[in-house]
């Protein structure tokens with residue numbers, strides 16, 4: 001997503017500057033071209049050599065950089081896709097809000113017309129000071145995206161708001177704003193993801209192997225492309241904000257998912273909860289994608305207390321199950337005009353035949369079918385091998401990353 005993108009990272013003088021080094025490293029690993037601009041004060045916290053080694057470019061601090069024989073703020077600003085200032089001190093925020101251009105960072109910021117993100121990080125009193133708040137509002141009025149600081153342990157030894165978000169979070173914001181354009185703006189996309197859990201007693205449940213990766217990849221793509229994205233998710237393994245760079249850049253597989261920036265997430269547990277959430281959200285949706293592995297059956301009754309083995313048979317016991325409502329079929333019956341319904345079909349045999357049946361039976365517009373026995377397809381993997389089935393067309397896609405498949409599905413749904 002970030003390869004061939006040109007990103008300017010402005011570093012001002014705050015203790016969080018060391019975290020920006022990890023951000024620059026992740027961006028570089030993802031293939032972006034990074035230019036770091038530092039204020040003089042930033043160099044008191046992290047040496048320029050660190051950023052030069054990580055970005056592969058000379059760091060610029062001085063507006064009149066004689067060594068480069070260029071006018072940095074003009075030549076650097078022109079071709080950039082995104083400019084992030086992290087950390088942004090109260091002082092730099094004040095300068096940027098007022099249009100003061102007295103060093104390379106501030107001059108280049110003012111000379112740039114790309115997407116601009118400012119990441120405040122400072123003492124809580126400085127952050128809450130009315131002057132800082134006014135300056136932040138001013139920047140927002142100018143179209144600059146100003147992130148909220150995190151709450152946490154500040155350098156002063158207190159727990160308060162003012163911390164710079166983790167590098168992985170900043171990376172995800174950059175990815176979100178820089179991705180392939182906002183071609184789904186004005187559309188509402190509802191996506192279900194993950195497994196459901198069907199309770200048996202207070203300690204046990206029935207579930208399946210779904211990790212949520214495909215649904216989360218769809219939500220990430222939809223949100224990044226500007227859609228109003230609702231992610232209805234069953235219980236999944238959510239990765240912390242400290243996820244390492246290799247996972248972030250997709251180089252290494254992760255044992256979990258990350259909630260996409262820009263998606264509204266609704267957490268549910270059972271198939272019944274999922275149906276309720278879908279009923280609340282589907283009416284004004286342009287598209288509903290059922291990527292969740294919804295349980296087809298649930299225990300016919302839920303025991304109030306833990307079921308004891310003495311109360312069951314000696315060698316065997318019988319568990320009575322009842323059908324859950326098929327959410328995709330329910331949506332098929334209540335489909336709104338112009339609304340697109342997408343289902344998934346996981347099979348181990350007769351893929352096309354079974355999936356075409358599901359398309360008709362559930363009144364869906366598209367079924368994304370995969371064979372669990374195909375290498376690189378199915379649960380937990382970062383890739384999938386799918387066939388897109390529509391009433392009049394069947395398209396086999398090659399093995400692709402789930403994130404790429406997500407974009408293909410959205411292109412197909414919205415005729416892009």
Ligand code: CTP
Pocket residue numbers: 271290291292293294295296324325326327328329342343344345346347358
């Ligand atoms: N689905 C659903 N509600 C259910 C079960 C499935 O909405 N109670 C949806 C899934 O989210 C998926 C599609 O139906 O988009 C197909 O799911 P799949 O498990 O492949 O098929 P089933 O219809 O459940 O049939 P079977 O398990 O017999 O293959």
